[in-house]
Amino acid sequence: MSYYKNGSLNDTARVGVKTYVIANITDYAMKGTNGLDWYTKAVARGGIGGLSAKAQGGKFSDGFEYGAGFSLAGSAAESLARFGLENDWLTFDPAVDKMYQQGVDPTDPHWFMAPGEAHFGGLQNNDGLGGAEGLMGSVVGSMPGGNYAGLVVDGWDVPPSGLLGYVRWAGCVALGVPLAYAAQLNQTPIVVVDLAVYHSRRDNN
DSSP, rough: OOOOOSHHHHHHHHHHHHHHHHHHHHHHHTTTTTTSSSSHHHHHHHHHHHHHHHTSSOOOOOOHHHHHHHHHHHHHHHHHHHHHHHHTTTOOOHHHHHHHHHTOOOOOSSSSOOTTTOOOSSSSOOOOBBBBBBBHHHHHHSTHHHHHHHHHTTTOOOOOHHHHHHHHHHHHHHHHHHHHHHHHTTTSHHHHHHHHHHHHHHHHO
């Protein structure tokens, strides 16, 4: 009965409904930016993120930065994934060729491998320990978002060979993996907005 007396249950219900409505409007508005060029999409998603964050008690500036930033990361990751697929196809990897024949497109951000999708974690057309069809590929492919991250890293087209090659490759991994996971989060806009609101509230405390 105490919930009804102090109104906390009603407050909780109102917050839940408000969050649900904002989340759906945000998701619908963000989807409306698909098909725009990367710059226009980033600005549009930044504005939507700012308004959504403001509606939830956060700062418009934080929502804009998060919305635009994740949009740019998503565009960069998807571009690298397309380059990575082209690079991997040129290795004459049978798994990649078979994937092409089956019409599987792995360039959109995804958490889990699709049926028929080739492994992209490790050296392509290689079934050794560090090969995409070996232990490395199996381990990376079993991680949520891992195979897509491998494809994004392949977009840099920097094979790990020699000391300098491994250093450059490590740098590409350090850049490519966060971009890939940012692209995954960019697929769920309300999560990005929630991060912005959390940032705003943390700064206010």
